[in-house]
Amino acid sequence: MLKVLKSGFFLTIQDLGRFGNRHIGVPVSGALDSVSVKRANKMLGNDPKDAVLEITMTGPTLQFEATTYICLSGAELSATLNNKPIDNNQVIRVNQGDILSYGKLENGFRNYLAVKGGFKSEEILGSRSQYYPVTHKKCLKDGDEISFNEIQSFAPSISEVKIKNHYELDYLEVDKGPEYDMLSDKQLESLFSRQFTVSKANNRMAYQIEELITGHDTTMLTSGTIPGTVQFTPAGRLIVLMKDGQTTGGYPRILQLTEEAISVLAQKKFGDTLTFKLL
Amino acid sequence: MKNYSINIKPFGKRAVLIEWPKKVDESILEDILDFSNSFKNLNLPNWEMSAAYNSLTMVNNTEDIDFVEMVPLIKDCYSKKTSSDNKSKRFLWRIPVCYDSDFAIDLQETSKTLGVSAKELIDLHTGNQYTVYGIGFLPGFMYLGGLPAELEIPRRKEPRLLVNKGSVGLAGKQTGIYPQDSPGGWNIIGSCPIPIFDARIENPCFVNVGDKIQFYQISKAEYDLHKIETEVGIYKLEKTPLHA
Numbered sequence A: 001m002l003k004v005l006k007s008g009f010f011l012t013i014q015d016l017g018r019f020g021n022r023h024i025g026v027p028v029s030g031a032l033d034s035v036s037v038k039r040a041n042k043m044l045g046n047d048p049k050d051a052v053l054e055i056t057m058t059g060p061t062l063q064f065e066a067t068t069y070i071c072l073s074g075a076e077l078s079a080t081l082n083n084k085p086i087d088n089n090q091v092i093r094v095n096q097g098d099i100l101s102y103g104k105l106e107n108g109f110r111n112y113l114a115v116k117g118g119f120k121s122e123e124i125l126g127s128r129s130q131y132y133p134v135t136h137k138k139c140l141k142d143g144d145e146i147s148f149n150e151i152q153s154f155a156p157s158i159s160e161v162k163i164k165n166h167y168e169l170d171y172l173e174v175d176k177g178p179e180y181d182m183l184s185d186k187q188l189e190s191l192f193s194r195q196f197t198v199s200k201a202n203n204r205m206a207y208q209i210e211e212l213i214t215g216h217d218t219t220m221l222t223s224g225t226i227p228g229t230v231q232f233t234p235a236g237r238l239i240v241l242m243k244d245g246q247t248t249g250g251y252p253r254i255l256q257l258t259e260e261a262i263s264v265l266a267q268k269k270f271g272d273t274l275t276f277k278l279l
Numbered sequence B: 001m002k003n004y005s006i007n008i009k010p011f012g013k014r015a016v017l018i019e020w021p022k023k024v025d026e027s028i029l030e031d032i033l034d035f036s037n038s039f040k041n042l043n044l045p046n047w048e049m050s051a052a053y054n055s056l057t058m059v060n061n062t063e064d065i066d067f068v069e070m071v072p073l074i075k076d077c078y079s080k081k082t083s084s085d086n087k088s089k090r091f092l093w094r095i096p097v098c099y100d101s102d103f104a105i106d107l108q109e110t111s112k113t114l115g116v117s118a119k120e121l122i123d124l125h126t127g128n129q130y131t132v133y134g135i136g137f138l139p140g141f142m143y144l145g146g147l148p149a150e151l152e153i154p155r156r157k158e159p160r161l162l163v164n165k166g167s168v169g170l171a172g173k174q175t176g177i178y179p180q181d182s183p184g185g186w187n188i189i190g191s192c193p194i195p196i197f198d199a200r201i202e203n204p205c206f207v208n209v210g211d212k213i214q215f216y217q218i219s220k221a222e223y224d225l226h227k228i229e230t231e232v233g234i235y236k237l238e239k240t241p242l243h244a
Helices: A034-043 A185-193 A259-266 B026-040 B067-079 B107-114 B118-126 B220-232
Strands: A002-006 A010-014 A052-056 A061-064 A068-076 A092-094 A099-101 A107-115 A171-176 A196-202 A206-209 A229-232 A238-241 A253-257 A273-278 B007-011 B015-019 B047-052 B055-060 B091-098 B130-135 B142-145 B160-163 B167-171 B174-177 B182-184 B187-191 B212-218 B238-241
Touching (some): A034 A107, A034 A259, A171 A259, A185 A273, A253 A259, B007 B067, B015 B067, B026 B047, B026 B055, B026 B067, B026 B130, B047 B130, B091 B220, B107 B118, B107 B187, B118 B187, B118 B212, B142 B174, B212 B220
Parallel strands (some): A171 A273, B091 B212
Antiparallel strands (some): A002 A061, A061 A099, A068 A092, A068 A107, A171 A253, A196 A273, A206 A238, A229 A238, A229 A253, B007 B015, B015 B055, B047 B055, B091 B187, B091 B238, B130 B142, B130 B212, B160 B182, B167 B174, B167 B187
C-alpha cells in the first residue's frame, strides 16, 4: 500500500483514460499530461496504460508500505525521498517505510508518480481514472491507501533520461476545429498573433483564456466535443476543454489542440502565457 | 431509403465530425443513428461515436487517423446503411416525477410566469413524449426535444450553486433531469427518484439517443417508495419498444 499522509492541493489516480462511454456523456478523463505519464511508465517497463498519481501544484506526503521502484515525471516540485532531493525521469528504488514528499513548485504544474506495475485501484468502466460520479471519490484524501505490487528487484533498461521538458514550450500546436471557417480575418489575426494568458479558471475540465477576442453571434446545435477542443463563446472567450471536459457543447469549436499540446497546457498555471500555432 | 447531404469534417488528428442539415428533426436523428449503427457493424477497432441533434462525432481512441482515407469509407458506409437492427433498440421510457412542493422549488413561480396553474403545468409536462436528441454535459444528462411552447421559460437570472440530483427542470425549449448534484440555472418543477446514471451497474445509463421519454406524476409517498426500490435494486422502469 501507498499511504497518503497529506494529500496536498489536488491528488488523483489517473491512467490514459476511460473510453467507450462518450455516448452516455462520460468524459474521457485520464492524465492531463499524457506525455509525462507515458515516459514514466516506459522507464519502469510498465504498460503505458498503468495508473499513476497526478499531483497538482502542491504535492502530497506519501509513505510506501512495501518495497518497489518509482519514477517521477512532469512538473518540478522539489520532490524528496526521506528528505533527500530526487529528480524526475529516474528509476528510483523505494524501501518499505520510505517517505516521498514534495516542496516548492519550480517549473510546470503537474507531477506524476509512477510505480512499477502501476497503482491497483478499482477499475470502473475500463479505467482507474478518478472522476466523480463515475468513481466514488473525485480525489484522494489524507489517510487514503492505494495498493501496488511489492517488487524486490528490477533492472531498468534505462535508469535516467535527460530530456527537454515539453512544458517549457510557450506555444500550443493546433489544427482547425469544425467551426474554424466562421472566423473573420480580424479574429484570425488576434488568434495567431497575440499572446494569451491562462486564466484563474483552469482545472481538469477546462482551461479558460484570460483575454477576450472579438465575439460573434453564430449559433449552433449542441454537438460533440473532445479533449483539446477550443470553444469560442459569443462574448469572445476561448475555453480549452481538457480530459474531464464535457462530451458535448453548444459553442463553436474553432481550434483543436494536439494530444502533445494538451500535455503542454496541462503544465501551465494561472498567469502563464502562450500562443496558438496552426499546423 | 432517404439520404441526406452530409458534411464530413476533420476534427483534430483523431476525430471526424459528420454534420446533417442544421435542424432539430427526428428523421435526421434516425438517419444519424442508422449510419452510426452501420459503422459500428464494420467492427473497426477503437472507434467510439456520439450523436447529438444533427451531428455525429467519431473518435479514434488510440491513434491518429488519415482523414483523406476515412472520407470514402464513411461515404460508402452511409450509402449502404440499413435501419433494421437499429430501430429495434429504441424505447419509450415512462419516468416517474414527483411535483410535490418539497422538490418543485420553482413550480409556483414558474406557473405564475407562464400564466398557467400548477396542475395545467404538470398536465402539459406529462402529456408529451420527448425525444432524446443527445446525452452530454454531465454523464446521463439528456437533451430532450419536443417541449410544448406553453412551457418555454427563460433560465433563472441567477444560477443556483447546487441543484439536487434528480431535479427536473425547464429552460428555454428544453426540459431535463439533473443526473447528479450540479450548479444550474434551470427552473425546478419536480424530482425523479430513479438514478439516470449509475457507473456501478452494467449498463450505467438506460437511455440511449433516439429513445423517447414520457414523465408521469407520482406522490411523495410513491417517490419515497421508488427511492427505496431502486436502492435495493427491485425497481423496474416501464419501457415499450418504439418500433414494434
